[in-house]
Structure formats: structure tokens, C-alpha cells
Amino acid sequence: MALDFGGRAASALASGLIDGVGYLGGALAGVGIARLALAFGWNRAFGTLTLAMALTALAAGVLVTMAPRTPGRSLRRRHE
Numbered sequence: 217m218a219l220d221f222g223g224r225a226a227s228a229l230a231s232g233l234i235d236g237v238g239y240l241g242g243a244l245a246g247v248g249i250a251r252l253a254l255a256f257g258w259n260r261a262f263g264t265l266t267l268a269m270a271l272t273a274l275a276a277g278v279l280v281t282m283a284p285r286t287p288g289r290s291l292r293r294r295h296e
Contacts, residue, residue: 253261 249261249265252264
């Protein structure tokens with residue numbers, strides 16, 4: 217994924233930024249969910265997680281369908 221965003225010249229930078237944002241999100245997720253659960257209860261906390269998952273899946277689907285197709289590369293393996 218880093219090569220897609222950064223190309224050959226900036227793939228290390230893109231990889232570092234993508235990983236850094238992921239690590240920051242992972243570190244802050246526990247605090248956010250704990251506060252949400254204390255304020256509104258676990259039902260609403262899990263509902264929020266479900267909504268976040270659905271929006272993430274939708275965004276990933278849009279990215280996959282809009283990605284340019286490279287000849288010879290496929291997301292699916294061919295069984296010959």
C-alpha cells in the first residue's frame with residue numbers, strides 16, 4: 217500500500233506515516249472506548265464500533281473499486 221501512495225521515491229515515508237497513524241489510533245482507541253462506555257454504556261460503545269466498522273468497510277470498498285487496474289496484477293489468485 218505504501219508503494220501505491222508514495223511511489224518508489226517516497227514509499228518508506230508513506231509506510232512510516234501509515235504505520236504511525238495506525239499505532240496512534242490503536243493507542244488512543246482504548247481510552248476513547250472506555251470513556252464512551254462509561255458515559256453512555258456498553259451497548260452504545262459497541263454500536264459506535266459497529267458503525268465505525270461499517271464506514272471503514274464502505275471506504276475500503278470504494279478504494280478497491282476506484283483503484284486503477286494494472287495489467288497482469290490481480291487481487292484474486294488464478295487456479296490453473
